[in-house]
Amino acid sequence: MFQDNTNYHQEISNTANKTLDTDDNWVKKIWAWADEFELLDSEVPRHKEALLAIKKLEILEPEGDQQHSRNVYRMDYIPDELTNLTNLTEINISGIKASRLPQNIGVLSNLTKLSIRHSNLVALPDSIGQLTNLTELFIDESKLEKLPDSIGQLTNLNKLFISRCKLRCLPDSFGQLSNLTELDLIDCELTALPYSIGQLTKLTKLFLNNGKFKNLPDSIGQLSNLTQLDLIHCAFRHLPDSIGQLHNLTEFFISHCPLQQLPTNIGQLLNLNKLDLINCNLKGLPDSIGQLTNLTELNLIHCHLESFPDSIHQLTSLTKLNFTDCGLRELPESFLQLTTLEWVNFNGNPLDNLSTPILDYLLAINTVYGLGR
Numbered sequence: 001m002f003q004d005n006t007n008y009h010q011e012i013s014n015t016a017n018k019t020l021d022t023d024d025n026w027v028k029k030i031w032a033w034a035d036e037f038e039l040l041d042s043e044v045p046r047h048k049e050a051l052l053a054i055k056k057l058e059i060l061e062p063e064g065d066q067q068h069s070r071n072v073y074r075m076d077y078i079p080d081e082l083t084n085l086t087n088l089t090e091i092n093i094s095g096i097k098a099s100r101l102p103q104n105i106g107v108l109s110n111l112t113k114l115s116i117r118h119s120n121l122v123a124l125p126d127s128i129g130q131l132t133n134l135t136e137l138f139i140d141e142s143k144l145e146k147l148p149d150s151i152g153q154l155t156n157l158n159k160l161f162i163s164r165c166k167l168r169c170l171p172d173s174f175g176q177l178s179n180l181t182e183l184d185l186i187d188c189e190l191t192a193l194p195y196s197i198g199q200l201t202k203l204t205k206l207f208l209n210n211g212k213f214k215n216l217p218d219s220i221g222q223l224s225n226l227t228q229l230d231l232i233h234c235a236f237r238h239l240p241d242s243i244g245q246l247h248n249l250t251e252f253f254i255s256h257c258p259l260q261q262l263p264t265n266i267g268q269l270l271n272l273n274k275l276d277l278i279n280c281n282l283k284g285l286p287d288s289i290g291q292l293t294n295l296t297e298l299n300l301i302h303c304h305l306e307s308f309p310d311s312i313h314q315l316t317s318l319t320k321l322n323f324t325d326c327g328l329r330e331l332p333e334s335f336l337q338l339t340t341l342e343w344v345n346f347n348g349n350p351l352d353n354l355s356t357p358i359l360d361y362l363l364a365i366n367t368v369y370g371l372g373r
Contacts, residue, residue, distance in 0.1 A: 026081040027051065033079045054085055058092040073097070083107050094118045106130025117141055129153035140164055140184065152176035163187055175199035186210055198222035209233055221245035232256055244268040255279055267291030277303060290314030300326055313337035324348050324370070336361050346370030
């Protein structure tokens with residue numbers, strides 16, 4: 001069935017080619033590329049007028065049975081001639097072998113979304129900075145090692161996803177991405193963030209999971225609109241005090257890090273709803289934890305706590321508390337004041353000296369694990 005479709009496209013291409021003059025050689029090259037990799041007419045039109053008018057170029061990796069009937073996987077180049085399609089507003093290509101983009105991609109001034117995912121891309125051309133209308137850039141799951149300085153010229157960029165690549169550093173110009181709201185750097189080779197990261201004051205979500213970071217710059221506290229910060233599987237032992245300035249933070253995930261203590265001003269994160277500290281090296285929580293009156297979920301699995309601060313009772317919105325395998329031996333009497341708790345897990349804690357009032361209170365909670373009764 002697919003072969004018939006391909007022949008049909010080839011016929012259209014051959015017919016259309018007869019009407020082209022020598023100035024349209026670039027069109028022929030695009031069609032030859034499309035035919036080589038068996039791209040559909042709906043992806044790359046074989047009629048000149050339709051091709052020139054195209055606004056969205058979408059070539060996605062095949063699914064299911066299509067994997068054996070399409071050549072997209074072996075697409076090892078993207079022709080420079082594509083940059084003649086100046087009406088393009090979106091490019092979405094995934095699952096290809098191409099290692100580079102056209103050097104003059106910057107001439108596509110109408111482009112608002114560029115997505116080259118799951119590719120062999122090793123670098124971005126300097127002309128990328130000319131795409132000043134770009135709002136979304138997705139280059140995750142590639143072999144990208146660095147970003148050009150010109151990346152900072154993308155001042156309208158809202159979303160930047162560079163996860164699962166070989167990126168080792170960010171250019172200082174990175175801080176010029178003044179409209180960036182989401183930044184995904186999961187599973188890169190980064191060991192540090194530039195100080196200029198603090199200039200991204202519109203950033204709302206920052207994902208740094210599986211990084212090699214040991215420290216965050218003090219400027220992180222300038223991200224005043226940040227609502228979600230993910231630091232899972234990083235190498236942090238300490239967090240900068242400036243973290244307490246993230247007053248709009250609602251979700252904070254610091255799991256599987258060798259973090260030894262929380263900043264004493266953690267209590268300034270008054271809008272925090274979720275705090276996840278799974279498998280950290282914490283031996284205690286600061287008294288200021290009680291100031292997190294909007295906190296609904298606290299996850300402390302595999303930490304090394306021996307007790308809670310008395311201020312725990314101030315967490316008046318807490319509904320879910322998980323401190324599995326923390327080594328807790330006792331709970332403060334103030335625990336009785338956590339009247340909003342609906343779910344608690346005590347598994348793996350030698351809580352053998354609980355007072356009768358606390359025990360009765362815990363047994364009355366909707367869902368409770370690890371009391372041994």
